[in-house]
Amino acid sequence: xxxxxxxxxxxxxxERLTLVxxxxxxVGLTISGGLRLETVRARAAEPWFPAAYAALEAITQxxxxxxxxxxxxxxxxxxxxxxxxxxxAAADERSNPEVMAAYGAEGAYDPPVTRAAxxxxxxxxxxxxxxxxxxxxxATVAAYAALFPDAELVIQPGAGHFPWLDDPDRxxxxxxxxxxxxxxxYNASPFSGD
Numbered sequence: 001x002x003x004x005x006x007x008x009x010x011x012x013x014x015e016r017l018t019l020v021x022x023x024x025x026x027v028g029l030t031i032s033g034g035l036r037l038e039t040v041r042a043r044a045a046e047p048w049f050p051a052a053y054a055a056l057e058a059i060t061q062x063x064x065x066x067x068x069x070x071x072x073x074x075x076x077x078x079x080x081x082x083x084x085x086x087x088x089a090a091a092d093e094r095s096n097p098e099v100m101a102a103y104g105a106e107g108a109y110d111p112p113v114t115r116a117a118x119x120x121x122x123x124x125x126x127x128x129x130x131x132x133x134x135x136x137x138x139a140t141v142a143a144y145a146a147l148f149p150d151a152e153l154v155i156q157p158g159a160g161h162f163p164w165l166d167d168p169d170r171x172x173x174x175x176x177x178x179x180x181x182x183x184x185x186y187n188a189s190p191f192s193g194d
Contacts, residue, residue, distance in 0.1 A: 001026040001109065008117035017125045018175055021136040021161045022144060025104060027118070028111025029143055033060025036134040040075050043132055048074050056134065075134050078159045078166030087165055118147050125151040128174055130159030130166070 004026045007014045024031065037056060043049050055071035058064060073088055074080035102108070125148045129141035138155045145151040154174045159166040163174070 001103075004114065004118065005109075007121055007123070008114045011117070011121050011123065014121065014123040016123050017121075018128070019125065019144070020128045020175070021130055021133055021163065022127060022141065023136070024140060024144060026109045026111065026114050027144060027147055028109070028115070029140055031134075031137060031140050035137050035139060036060060039132060039134045039137040043075070046074070046080065048080060072134075075132070076161040078130065078132060078163070083165060084162075087162065115147055119149065121148055122150070126154060126175070127151060128154045128156060128163060128171075130161055130163045131155050131157050133159065133161045135161045 001023050003017065003019065004022070007017055037053070037060060040049075040053065040056065044053075046052075052072050052074050055068040056075065058068045059072065074084070076088070077084035125145070127141050127145045129136055129138040131138060138153075141155075142153050145153040156163045156167065156170055156174050159171075164171040
């Protein structure tokens, strides 16, 4: 949301924009419970799936509990392994409920204004969705891409909300298909006289 708000307010400062598993709050898109459930069904063979799916159903039906939110955590990752568990534990430790409440507070975003500004953004935009991410499902990220005049949607197979953890090599190729190159502005030394 913050990168999109910056781009909408300062389009002249944006040469290119990459949005990875983006939140849709700033542009007012919604993600239905049905789409979230459909997105995770590909994970049905996972041993934790039945409990996580039942919890996601409860959440999408307005019957969420703290235990429900905890039970769906594996859906955020393409693989629910030790690396994913460590990542989640670190995120839980750093979480600040007050900041999160302010981040999505009433009036924090003005979607019609943001959408209008993004429709005029001339910079190329790449949006990356994780194939099995219920937080930013590919169909929703495709709708997000349609808000920009020059956008490309990339779906990383098997990835959840943190595609750089799920398959780092594929993530780099997805984000930088021509290889990683610093922007030209950073290549020139301020001391070289260039």
